[in-house]
Amino acid sequence: MLAVSELSFERYFERVFEPVSFELGAGSLLLITGSNGCGKTTLLRLLAGLLEPSEGKIQIKEQALYAGHFPAIKDDLSVEENIRFWMKFMGTRKSGQMSGLCEQVIEEIGLTPVALQEGRTLSAGQRKRCSLARLLFCDESLWLLDEPYSNLDPQGISMLDRILKTHLNAGGACIMTTHGSLRPEGFELQECHMVSGRERYTGAAT
Amino acid sequence: MSRQAAGTAFAALLRRDFLLAYRRRAELLQPLVFLLVVVTLFPLGVGPSPGLLANIAPGVIWIAALLATVLSLDSLFRSDFEDGTLEQMVLSGQSLALIALARTVAHWLVAGLPIVLLSPLLAMWMNLPDEGLLILIESLAIGTPVLSLIGAIGGALTVSLKRGGQLLSLLVFPLYIPLLILATSAVSSAVAGLPYTGQLGLMTAGLIASLTLAPFATAAALKLSLS
Numbered sequence: 001m002l003a004v005s006e007l008s009f010e011r012y013f014e015r016v017f018e019p020v021s022f023e024l025g026a027g028s029l030l031l032i033t034g035s036n037g038c039g040k041t042t043l044l045r046l047l048a049g050l051l052e053p054s055e056g057k058i059q060i061k062e063q064a065l066y067a068g069h070f071p072a073i074k075d076d077l078s079v080e081e082n083i084r085f086w087m088k089f090m091g092t093r094k095s096g097q098m099s100g101l102c103e104q105v106i107e108e109i110g111l112t113p114v115a116l117q118e119g120r121t122l123s124a125g126q127r128k129r130c131s132l133a134r135l136l137f138c139d140e141s142l143w144l145l146d147e148p149y150s151n152l153d154p155q156g157i158s159m160l161d162r163i164l165k166t167h168l169n170a171g172g173a174c175i176m177t178t179h180g181s182l183r184p185e186g187f188e189l190q191e192c193h194m195v196s197g198r199e200r201y202t203g204a205a206t
Numbered sequence: 207m208s209r210q211a212a213g214t215a216f217a218a219l220l221r222r223d224f225l226l227a228y229r230r231r232a233e234l235l236q237p238l239v240f241l242l243v244v245v246t247l248f249p250l251g252v253g254p255s256p257g258l259l260a261n262i263a264p265g266v267i268w269i270a271a272l273l274a275t276v277l278s279l280d281s282l283f284r285s286d287f288e289d290g291t292l293e294q295m296v297l298s299g300q301s302l303a304l305i306a307l308a309r310t311v312a313h314w315l316v317a318g319l320p321i322v323l324l325s326p327l328l329a330m331w332m333n334l335p336d337e338g339l340l341i342l343i344e345s346l347a348i349g350t351p352v353l354s355l356i357g358a359i360g361g362a363l364t365v366s367l368k369r370g371g372q373l374l375s376l377l378v379f380p381l382y383i384p385l386l387i388l389a390t391s392a393v394s395s396a397v398a399g400l401p402y403t404g405q406l407g408l409m410t411a412g413l414i415a416s417l418t419l420a421p422f423a424t425a426a427a428l429k430l431s432l433s
Contacts, residue, residue: 070290
């Protein structure tokens with residue numbers, strides 16, 4: 001589904017991270033670990049196509065779904081309006097049942113009690129749940145999730161694990177970053193440890 | 207991946223923009239209030255002589271409309287950029303030019319069209335002769351979409367800068383100057399009983415050119431700002 005070879009990225013003539021290589025097949029989960037600032041987000045943005053690689057190759061069949069640090073939620077729209085807009089804008093295979101689908105998605109991410117509240121009133125965890133709603137109606141088979149567990153409570157974490165399991169069982173794939181403390185439980189996973197270009201340069205990495 | 211039909215995505219984006227404009231109506235009114243205040247202050251500043259006011263009316267109204275538009279340009283893409291909406295739109299597979307066009311159309315409908323509708327009132331305040339009124343409205347109807355379209359390029363170029371406002375005005379004002387000259391000259395000619403179709407024709411040509419080209423330039427600028 002995805003093959004990356006000797007990929008690296010330079011910003012202002014300085015390597016952000018040391019070259020990485022990996023392959024990902026259908027149904028597999030890749031965990032990208034590394035300390036803060038080692039280039040995990042940059043790697044995901046490269047894979048999503050938001051940045052151009054400086055060296056190396058990315059072989060990817062189709063556009064991936066990218067869920068980054070910015071939730072893409074409008075403060076002035078309600079949770080329901082936000083989700084409905086993205087459903088209309090991005091389109092979904094299940095579009096025949098659009099009206100019911102939105103309520104179903106909101107219920108599944110556990111935001112039914114706040115569905116009519118404006119985006120600005122949401123807590124950080126609720127925002128995260130709202131931005132993860134896209135996972136439930138999107139058609140992409142490769143997901144790029146940047147720190148998906150941050151700000152989520154235990155119920156939120158098990159909700160995400162459930163969504164992820166369904167996706168992987170259906171033949172999807174996922175690349176997820178984490179800085180260590182929160183890891184997906186009960187998955188077979190590959191792991192890729194990233195080293196910042198600067199660490200290598202100063203010899204601080206082991 | 208099944209991509210949403212372009213028309214549906216365009217309509218969804220327009221609908222969202224109108225909803226957002228309605229929820230943030232105070233923010234929207236600010237440029238219009240600015241326009242009204244500037245035109246109101248002119249007779250107080252230069253003296254209420256009817257002849258003098260009639261002479262400067264086209265220029266004053268057009269300059270005020272231009273400044274009011276520039277005021278609203280900085281926010282055109284900023285909030286979408288800051289909350290990650292823009293990068294999701296880029297990744298959605300929709301043409302970026304289409305997204306840029308939808309944002310620009312929405313901007314004109316909420317910021318440009320009200321100026322056109324207010325212009326008879328402004329013309330009355332500035333004692334513009336009746337022969338010039340229709341041409342003023344026409345020139346604004348042709349000209350304000352061009353202001354939005356060209357302004358969107360500047361807004362997209364400066365969206366990733368912390369204080370892009372000053373740079374934005376430096377970028378777009380030179381491009382607005384031909385429009386300002388043509389529009390005021392058309393209105394003055396009409397008042398003096400001279401032909402004015404040439405100026406309006408050139409402005410229409412400008413509208414067609416910017417309508418077909420500006421969305422692509424805006425899309426390229428957005429792409430640049432995101433990387």
